[in-house]
Amino acid sequence: MKIRTDFVTNSSSSSFAVVCIESPLLADIFNNYQACMRERGATYSLPLEARDKCVVSSNGCEGYGDPLSNVPRSVEDIVPELISSMNREFYAWDEDNIAALVRVLAAHKNEIVESIKSVHWQYLSNGWGGDSEARLYEDNYSEEELEETYRGAAEMKGCPRSEVTEDDWLEYVGALASHDLTIYDYDAKTGKSEYSSQFWVDEDYYPDI
Numbered sequence: 001m002k003i004r005t006d007f008v009t010n011s012s013s014s015s016f017a018v019v020c021i022e023s024p025l026l027a028d029i030f031n032n033y034q035a036c037m038r039e040r041g042a043t044y045s046l047p048l049e050a051r052d053k054c055v056v057s058s059n060g061c062e063g064y065g066d067p068l069s070n071v072p073r074s075v076e077d078i079v080p081e082l083i084s085s086m087n088r089e090f091y092a093w094d095e096d097n098i099a100a101l102v103r104v105l106a107a108h109k110n111e112i113v114e115s116i117k118s119v120h121w122q123y124l125s126n127g128w129g130g131d132s133e134a135r136l137y138e139d140n141y142s143e144e145e146l147e148e149t150y151r152g153a154a155e156m157k158g159c160p161r162s163e164v165t166e167d168d169w170l171e172y173v174g175a176l177a178s179h180d181l182t183i184y185d186y187d188a189k190t191g192k193s194e195y196s197s198q199f200w201v202d203e204d205y206y207p208d209i
Contacts, residue, residue, distance in 0.1 A: 014125075014126045015066075015069070015123070015124060015125040015126065016123075016124060017047070017057050017067070017068035017069065017121070017122065017123045017124075018057055018120070018121075018122045018123075019048065019055075019056055019057040019068055019120070019121045019122070020054055020055075020056045020057075020118075020119070020120045020121075021054060021055045021056070021078065021116060021118075021119050021121075022053060022054045022116065022117040022118040022119070023053070023054070023055065023112060023115045023116045023117065024053045024115060025108070025111060025112055025115040026050075026055050026112050026115065026116070027050040027051075027052065027053050027054055027055055028050075029050075029101070029104055029105065029108070029112075030048065030049060030050035030055050030101075031050040033097070033100075033101045033104075034049065034050060036097065037097075044058075046058065046085075046086060046098070047067040047068050047085050047086075048068075048082065048085065055082075067085040067086075068085050068121070068123060069123050069125070070084055070085070071121050071122070071123050071182040071183065071184050071195070072119075072121060072184050072195075073184065073195045074193060074195075075113055075116055075119065075186050075193060076113060078112070078113065078116065078119065079105055079106070079109045079112055079113065082105060083102050083105055083106065086098050086101070086102060087102075116186065116188060117187075117188050117189075118186060118187050118188065119184060119185065119186035120183075120184075120185055121183070121184045121185075122181070122182070122183045122184075123180075123181070123182045123183075124179065124180070124181050124182075125179070125180040125181075126177065126178070126179050126180075127177070127178050134178055134180060134199060135173050135174070135176060135178035135199075135201050136170060136173060136174065140199045141199075145200065145201075149169065149172060149173055149176075149201065150164050150169060152172055153168045153169045153171070153172035153173075154168075156168075156171075156172050173201060176201040176202070177201065177202060178199070178200070178201045179198075179199070179200055179201070179202070180197075180198070180199050181197070181198045181199075182195075182196070182197045182198075183195070183196050183197075184196075
């Protein structure tokens with residue numbers, strides 16, 4: 001593990017979501033909404049859009065990160081999370097007829113769930129400097145990962161592992177890049193329904209700032 005001897009006060013972060021829900025019914029609902037928006041000459045800005053028989057993450061979520069950050073844990077959570085992703089202050093709820101779209105999604109929730117053939121929903125958040133406080137909490141680390149960061153702090157301080165204080169550890173991990181990755185995958189054919197969450201720090205990914 002490489003060692004950074006300076007404490008970085010700059011801060012920055014990045015995050016993005018990748019979503020693909022294969023569902024002819026859901027795609028039809030979004031296609032109808034998109035057609036309505038085109039007829040009105042309105043700008044489409046939602047974080048999701050229809051493509052073929054799928055609903056996927058769109059350019060509407062660029063720069064926001066948060067709309068699709070709540071990764072579902074089961075296929076039954078898909079519609080509630082879709083609705084949640086649209087309930088954001090930077091969307092014109094009334095002007096863009098989002099309320100009407102949400103009513104349709106809620107009314108057909110069970111049918112949408114039954115129509116879903118596959119889901120891939122992934123959210124990655126990267127942080128460094130003053131952002132991403134997740135790396136400052138020991139509970140986010142496995143026992144092995146935590147021990148490795150303590151050894152890194154000891155090397156940085158030039159002292160035995162046993163002499164590393166909590167402040168030493170915080171200074172060390174505070175200068176690392178951190179990554180949060182959450183994924184949900186579903187396949188109706190195989191019955192696969194898998195939710196996973198990973199957190200790690202790695203200064204190899206530290207940006208030049």
